[in-house]
Amino acid sequence: MLKLYKYMSQEVALKFIKNPVLRVTPNWALNDPFESKLAVSTSKHLNSLDANTERSKRLEDFMGLHGIVSLSETADNLLMWSHYADEHKGAVVELLIDERAPFKTFNITGCPASSDATFSKVNYRKRRNYPIGDTADPLESIKKHYYLTKSDEWIYEKEHRFIFPVTEISSAKLSPDEMNMYPSFKPESDDLTHIYSLSAEDKVNLWGSSQQKGSMFFAEIHPKSIGRILIGCNADLALYKESMIEAEESNPYRTFACSVLNKFQGVEISRLHDERFELFFESLEDKVYAD
Numbered sequence: 484m485l486k487l488y489k490y491m492s493q494e495v496a497l498k499f500i501k502n503p504v505l506r507v508t509p510n511w512a513l514n515d516p517f518e519s520k521l522a523v524s525t526s527k528h529l530n531s532l533d534a535n536t537e538r539s540k541r542l543e544d545f546m547g548l549h550g551i552v553s554l555s556e557t558a559d560n561l562l563m564w565s566h567y568a569d570e571h572k573g574a575v576v577e578l579l580i581d582e583r584a585p586f587k588t589f590n591i592t593g594c595p596a597s598s599d600a601t602f603s604k605v606n607y608r609k610r611r612n613y614p615i616g617d618t619a620d621p622l623e624s625i626k627k628h629y630y631l632t633k634s635d636e637w638i639y640e641k642e643h644r645f646i647f648p649v650t651e652i653s654s655a656k657l658s659p660d661e662m663n664m665y666p667s668f669k670p671e672s673d674d675l676t677h678i679y680s681l682s683a684e685d686k687v688n689l690w691g692s693s694q695q696k697g698s699m700f701f702a703e704i705h706p707k708s709i710g711r712i713l714i715g716c717n718a719d720l721a722l723y724k725e726s727m728i729e730a731e732e733s734n735p736y737r738t739f740a741c742s743v744l745n746k747f748q749g750v751e752i753s754r755l756h757d758e759r760f761e762l763f764f765e766s767l768e769d770k771v772y773a774d
Contacts, residue, residue, distance in 0.1 A: 491568060491575070496712070506700065509694070521629060528615055575713040578709065588645075588705060591702070602645050605633055653679055655678050714750065720767075728742075746770060
């Protein structure tokens with residue numbers, strides 16, 4: 484079982500405790516402007532295969548129908564705690580991933596083989612171009628390269644990522660305009676709307692308009708895939724404890740607070756090392772309810 488980590492702001496972490504979902508992020512909303520953009524040399528090579536000058540654009544468009552869920556190998560990176568975990572006020576959630584069936588991490592039935600659904604470690608390089616060679620299926624190799632390759636300046640993140648087809652997304656935070664398009668849908672927890680019943684075409688349309696309309700998309704995490712939660716050293720611990728206690732009442736399948744044992748489970752607090760620029764983690768020993 485592979486253990487990977489998701490850094491979250493305090494706002495997102497408090498919501499995750501009650502409703503464990505992760506954002507499936509379009510490439511245009513990621514913090515790296517090079518995501519899924521072909522190098523000029525790669526585009527020229529693709530377009531020369533059969534004199535089809537639209538091939539590279541069509542490939543980028545197809546890749547754009549897939550979102551990304553990013554995780555890290557490390558839970559104690561100081562830069563990532565500052566950048567992604569709200570200056571140490573947020574949290575890091577541990578996910579337990581079966582490498583033989585990684586998409587079982589989510590509450591989905593399975594992804595079709597034709598969807599480009601992928602889980603893999605990110606590669607870091609100085610150059611963007613795909614190394615052209617004699618491959619049996621250059622198109623598949625090029626797609627995988629651009630899904631999973633980033634500048635070596637990002638190497639400290641030690642990223643693994645899910646490439647998630649839009650057709651398998653289960654929940655969305657829809658814009659007011661889009662809520663009006665689907666009046667039968669009602670927001671549930673955290674203003675999220677279940678979109679299981681939408682057709683693939685409707686999901687693609689929602690995804691395509693999200694950059695202008697502001698909708699966001701999410702995948703539900705299977706309760707058995709959730710490991711520990713590591714709370715930042717600058718966090719408001721009382722808020723986290725309150726959220727965990729409330730979550731036990733609504734979701735008994737995977738909780739961090741156990742009223743029966745009167746203890747918190749799988750909850751650790753980040754501490755500063757006395758001598759080195761390092762973090763370490765201690766179990767939260769507080770009781771759920773005071774005597």
